Amino acid sequence: MEASASAWSSVNSGIVLSLLAVLWTVLWNNLQGLQLQHFFGRHFNRHARRLAAIVDPYLTVTVAEYDGGRMKRSDAYREVQAYLQRATCAAAGGVRHLKAEPAKGADALVLSMGDNEEVADVFRGATVWWLAYSTPPREDAGAGFYWGGRAARADRRFYRLFFLERDRDLVLADYLPHVRREGRVVMVKNRQRKLFTNLAGDHWDDEGVWSHVVFEHPKTFETLAMDPAKKKEIMDDLDAFRKGKEYYARVGKAWKRGYLLHGPPGTGKSTMIAAMANYLDYDIYDIELTSVRTNTDLRKLFIETTNKSIIVIEDIDCSLDLTGKRKKKKKKAADSDDGKNNDKKDGTPGSSDEEEKDKGSSKVTLSGVLNFIDGLWSACGGERIIVFTTNHVEKLDPALIRRGRMDKHIEMSYCSFEAFKFLAKIYLGVDAHHLFDAVQSLLREVDMTPADVAENLTPKGAGDDADTCLAELIRELEKAKAEKAQAKAGGKGKAVAAEEEVDDDDDDDDGDDE
Numbered sequence: 001m002e003a004s005a006s007a008w009s010s011v012n013s014g015i016v017l018s019l020l021a022v023l024w025t026v027l028w029n030n031l032q033g034l035q036l037q038h039f040f041g042r043h044f045n046r047h048a049r050r051l052a053a054i055v056d057p058y059l060t061v062t063v064a065e066y067d068g069g070r071m072k073r074s075d076a077y078r079e080v081q082a083y084l085q086r087a088t089c090a091a092a093g094g095v096r097h098l099k100a101e102p103a104k105g106a107d108a109l110v111l112s113m114g115d116n117e118e119v120a121d122v123f124r125g126a127t128v129w130w131l132a133y134s135t136p137p138r139e140d141a142g143a144g145f146y147w148g149g150r151a152a153r154a155d156r157r158f159y160r161l162f163f164l165e166r167d168r169d170l171v172l173a174d175y176l177p178h179v180r181r182e183g184r185v186v187m188v189k190n191r192q193r194k195l196f197t198n199l200a201g202d203h204w205d206d207e208g209v210w211s212h213v214v215f216e217h218p219k220t221f222e223t224l225a226m227d228p229a230k231k232k233e234i235m236d237d238l239d240a241f242r243k244g245k246e247y248y249a250r251v252g253k254a255w256k257r258g259y260l261l262h263g264p265p266g267t268g269k270s271t272m273i274a275a276m277a278n279y280l281d282y283d284i285y286d287i288e289l290t291s292v293r294t295n296t297d298l299r300k301l302f303i304e305t306t307n308k309s310i311i312v313i314e315d316i317d318c319s320l321d322l323t324g325k326r327k328k329k330k331k332k333a334a335d336s337d338d339g340k341n342n343d344k345k346d347g348t349p350g351s352s353d354e355e356e357k358d359k360g361s362s363k364v365t366l367s368g369v370l371n372f373i374d375g376l377w378s379a380c381g382g383e384r385i386i387v388f389t390t391n392h393v394e395k396l397d398p399a400l401i402r403r404g405r406m407d408k409h410i411e412m413s414y415c416s417f418e419a420f421k422f423l424a425k426i427y428l429g430v431d432a433h434h435l436f437d438a439v440q441s442l443l444r445e446v447d448m449t450p451a452d453v454a455e456n457l458t459p460k461g462a463g464d465d466a467d468t469c470l471a472e473l474i475r476e477l478e479k480a481k482a483e484k485a486q487a488k489a490g491g492k493g494k495a496v497a498a499e500e501e502v503d504d505d506d507d508d509d510d511g512d513d514e
């Protein structure tokens with residue numbers, strides 16, 4: 001008896017709910033017609049949509065931040081995010097929790113919706129809703145899976161689009177492509193060039209394995225002192241690369257180019273990278289190789305870089321044991337060449353104690369770096385320039401710098417007279433000066449880096465002008481010349497002394513023999 005009463009009451013409540021839902025749907029559709037939806041939308045948007053969905057099913061499309069396997073941030077997700085930034089600004093009244101990020105321009109902010117917020121959008125008369133949400137990582141995240149690690153252990157973020165069945169064709173065929181197109185426009189408009197760096201440790205931010213600051217380096221090719229012909233050659237090379245999409249596709253090469261910048265400290269290698277990035281309007285990814293634990297992590301870093309970027313590894317000779325052997329634990333290093341074995345050791349559950357101890361020390365090998373530059377994965381995406389810098393090109397493994405890997409070798413050398421004239425123009429505003437001849441003949445005899453020349457040409461006080469700065473430079477050059485002569489004499493003296501000592505020894509020997 002009791003059972004049938006409770007069954008009856010549940011049937012009743014079911015009918016009531018259905019009736020309510022039908023009523024609400026009718027009301028809602030009418031409200032849309034009466035253009036009052038905007039008012040109600042602001043307050044009841046989500047509840048209305050959910051209630052109406054009981055009888056008039058909504059379709060949904062989910063855009064995940066990471067494609068399958070969490071290898072790479074999805075382009076579609078970024079585009080939807082950018083599109084919704086604009087939609088959010090337009091409908092900011094309806095969204096209660098906004099996220100703000102600095103935008104291009106002094107005081108500007110870009111607004112986007114926070115988690116679990118929803119925003120409505122109208123496209124050719126059809127209303128759709130976007131919901132932003134995230135879910136915690138799966139419990140088994142990062143364990144055993146090839147692309148596990150930090151990415152897998154971060155929250156999983158999504159955008160979900162709700163729309164009415166009757167708008168299916170419109171949304172799928174027209175609206176979604178429209179969102180992606182518009183998203184790209186917004187991305188270009190809001191784009192700020194960034195300087196990325198990889199972090200050691202378990203940090204994981206919006207940009208995945210990379211952290212960034214806005215890139216604002218003042219150096220351009222206009223202010224970079226080097227032989228004008230050489231400079232032009234580099235700029236032409238960069239132009240050809242930038243416009244080379246079809247060429248690279250035609251010859252079947254990945255759209256990337258390697259530059260090796262070598263030369264003594266202070267000759268402008270890092271400065272050249274900044275000038276290149278400014279010239280091409282590319283982002284910079286500065287890889288600190290010693291913070292990369294394994295070859296797999298290195299690959300992951302590469303995959304997470306975006307197009308139109310310069311990937312930099314500075315002082316490659318210091319960051320890597322170039323014999324390809326690891327200094328410690330050779331066997332382990334060999335293991336680290338094998339991605340799958342290796343990933344298990346990536347600080348994920350299941351690592352052995354010994355492996356945990358090893359955590360933190362870099363196990364990147366030469367073969368890992370070679371793979372990074374021109375392995376199969378390097379063809380993911382395109383329009384990337386890879387730059388290595390070194391002070392000791394002769395120490396590098398030939399495999400690392402052969403053409404095809406490092407396509408262009410650029411020697412950054414000590415300051416030539418041409419480069420000096422260039423610096424004098426920039427720093428002092430002079431094209432010619434009676435002290436130039438003296439500088440020219442001294443520069444032929446002594447090596448001075450552009451960094452040192454620039455420092456000497458920098459006015460230090462209110463009274464400094466071209467005369468005093470050039471005189472200061474000449475003084476420094478003469479000092480360097482004297483030191484060089486002294487060193488040479490000292491060297492010669494030592495050599496002579498050593499020779500004499502050898503002779504003495506020989507005499508002694510002769511004496512003994514006798």
Ligand SMILES: Nc1ncnc2c1ncn2[C@@H]1O[C@H](COP(=O)(O)OP(=O)(O)OP(=O)(O)O)[C@@H](O)[C@H]1O
Nearest residue numbers: 223224225226264265266267268269270271450451
């Ligand atoms: N060719 C150049 N033209 C203009 N300025 C230069 C040039 N070379 C160096 N400088 C100046 O010297 C400073 C040091 O240069 P930079 O850091 O680029 O040298 P580097 O070759 O990267 O040295 P290191 O090998 O020690 O990293 C910079 O502040 C830069 O302004």
Ligand SMILES: [Mg+2]
Nearest residue numbers: 269270271314
């Ligand atoms: Mg440098």
